[in-house]
Amino acid sequence: MQTDVLLDRFLAALTPLDPVAVWAHGSLAGGDYQEGRSDLDLIAVLPSITPRTVWRLAKLHARLRAEPLSGQLHCTYLTPSADMDGRHLTWAHEELFKRPVTAVTRRELHAFGRVLHGKPPAELLPPVPDRELTDFVVRDQRDFWRPAVDNAPLWSRDVWVDLGLLTFARASVTLREGRLISKCEALELLPGLGAPVAVVEDIRARRYGDAVATVEDRAALTRSYLGPAIDELVAAYG
Template structure:
């Protein structure tokens, strides 16, 4: 399996940095991973400060992985034992073939506690503080209100597959998390969306593209799908945020 070969190569390459732990989260750990389609979402905990020398070594490691199959989808955020409990800080991250900084969100932290896969070293429970249900719910609702809801005003975004997929799936997942305090997979989200009032033809379009190999959509369907998605998500997000407030 190419995924396992890439993970082994990555963890082996980290040996020079003496990692305390390496974990997988997201679909790779949660059981809904699709090789060649899903990203590989990882967290590495390094033993000491993330100095410029460490940043250079991380960049070199990821550059060396680039020729390998699936490497473009390997994303990793780097923590240290001293920064692991910082829920608002921005941490060194390799994703989309570049280095930048971003937080480790409450969703990621809950995933790691609930079903994180240990690839090396110590388990998440020994290094990460737990995430309270209220903190998790507040985060997913805020994400819907402050990120996805304003994005609906940009009609061009919603002609793209990735925005339709993430918008619909993330809404369903946020709804369940806010109401019940639990996380669900992307596959479970697709199963739940029709019951949440989502347009069935859009849900089936996402499902086919995620699990099958359909022909590229026509321009007419792309425009219709964008309109259906925006018409649904606007009121749905408003109702979610109003019920949580």
């Protein structure tokens, strides 16, 4: 697989920085990975992150750009003493910037993180209390996704339709049952949650087949469903 080749080359390029650990989360760890479609979501723990380290990481990722799938490799860099409430150096979307490692990501790492190198997550990351996970999921639905529903132009893009619905289904299960589910599981649950079946089938065809989007009004259908659904979920658990 091209994925394995890319991961091997990434780990080899990272070796001179003496990584303490490298982990996969998301689809790559959760069993729902689709080569060429899914992102490769990684966390690397380095002994320290200095200005010289940042420069070396920028060069490392620049050299990997010629590799197939390199544009889908996203990696956040931590140190063993990193503050989990802070923002951390991340390579994604062809650039370096800083972003948090969310409670969902950390719970994924503890639950089913895939160790690519070094120590397991349990030895380096504090556990995520249920309340912290619940609070994050509610905030994400209330403060990010609900305002986004009202921004109509966003929903002309497949990624917003797909992630909006799948994230809602995953949030619903986490809040109601306290567990994390894959995107594949979320897709199966969406019709039972009242999501528009035509849009769900459209997502399935594009994610797991070779079809292009065929539901012309999928943006309107998705937004008319998600707005009230998010409001109800937040009211119940917020």
